[in-house]
Amino acid sequence: MKWESELRLRQEITKAGRRLWQDGLVAHTxxxxxVRLDGDWVLITPSGVNKGALKPYQILKVHLHNGEVDGNGKPSVETPLHLAIYRIRPDVNAVVHAHPPYATAFAAAGVALTEPVFPEMIVRFGEIPLVPYATPGTDRLAELVAEALQDHDAALLQNHGAITVGRTLEEACGLMEALEWTAKGLWLAKALGNAIQLTPSEIARLFAMRSNPVR
Ligand SMILES: [Zn+2]
Structure with missing residues (x-):
């Protein structure tokens, strides 16, 4: 039944929130x-709640096209950003925005994660672009992110954090974890004085291994 799957998704979101908070990918609120629901509705976390202590009933429902809110409380300030992604990516069913420390440091330095150093990173992401700065919560940020995610599954947000999408919430969370490991690995390799880039032929081979080249 429909309400059963909505309840399951609400529980999945609280679990994902706890995971992001425990892994240190988000701080405080x-x-x-x-997560996308059937019938043009989206479940989204509320504004001002610690993701480690989120309860299923606190999650709100927002209409994808008219922005109508179902539930008590205020939906996340980044709701326009989430809705913009669902509108342009029918294959996406989950969106995660976090502030992972290493990835956010790259974002603050204005450096996209495009260096071809880690094979898994290329197979998983292709590359992770940097979205230019716009004020959090604005339609301008939503526009810029939607543009970048048209053909990517992850992006850094300049001076702000990171965003990942997935066919499932598990996938979107996994990509956020992988994005942070990429940033951390690159940071540490550079601290050792060198991050060896893969050769062009190897990069081409890895790109060919991508299961879905659009993503
Ligand atoms: Zn943020």
Missing amino acids: DGNIS
């Missing part, structure tokens, strides 16, 4: 998570 930062970050937001959403």
Whole structure:
């Protein structure tokens, strides 16, 4: 039944929130998570709630096209950003926004994660672009992120954090974890004085291994 799957998704979102908070990818009330429901509705985390202590009933329902809110409380300030992604990516069913420390440091330095150093990173992401700065919560940020995610599954948000999408919430969370490991690995390799880039032929081979080249 429909309400059963909605309840299951609400529980999945609370679990994902706990995971992001426990892994140190969000602090205090930062970050937001959403999942697409049937019939043009999206479940989204509320504004001002610690993701480690989120309860299923606190999650709100927002209409994908008219922004109508179902539930008590205020939906995440980044709701426009989540909705913009669902509108342009029918294959996406979950969106995660977090502030992972290493990835956010790259974002603050204005450096996209595009260096071809880690094979898994290329197979998983292709590359992770940097979205130019716009004020959090604005339609301008939503526009810029939707543009970047048209052909990517992850992006850094300049001076702010990171965003990942997935066919499932598990996938979107996994990509956020992988994005942070990429940033951390690159940071540490550079601290050792060198991050060896893969050769062009190896990069081409890895790109060919991608299961879905659009993503
Ligand atoms: Zn944020």
